[in-house]
Amino acid sequence: MDEQRTVAAFVDDHDLDAPPEYRLLDVVSELGEVAKDAAESTGYGAHPDRIAVSDDELGDALFALFALADSLDVDAGEALDESLAKYEERIEASGAPDSGED
Numbered sequence: 749m750d751e752q753r754t755v756a757a758f759v760d761d762h763d764l765d766a767p768p769e770y771r772l773l774d775v776v777s778e779l780g781e782v783a784k785d786a787a788e789s790t791g792y793g794a795h796p797d798r799i800a801v802s803d804d805e806l807g808d809a810l811f812a813l814f815a816l817a818d819s820l821d822v823d824a825g826e827a828l829d830e831s832l833a834k835y836e837e838r839i840e841a842s843g844a845p846d847s848g849e850d
Contacts, residue, residue: 749814749823749824749825749828751810751814751824752814752817752818752823752824752825754814755811755814755815755818756814756815756818759815759818764815765819766815766819767819768816768819768820771812771815771816771819771820772816774812774815774816775809775812775813775816777812778805778808778809778811778812779809781805781808781809782801782805782806782809784805785800785801785802785805786799786800786801789801
């Protein structure tokens, strides 16, 4: 995936290498920022139709996720293809994308 290679090059160019466990913490932190945007924009759920998430925060979360994938030697594009195939199989089998597990 081009985006993953772009992030990997940026990390390398700026000496931002970090082990996967730190990358995972960064992903969770950045997703927390996305959730904060969503919570605040909806009045903490009072107005769900007003949800707004900043491009910047979503971009930070994507950067962190691509950096995590790279640190784990996972091809994000291949992982996404596998996930889409899994959802497609579920939809074909049950009519729903979820696993049905609670």
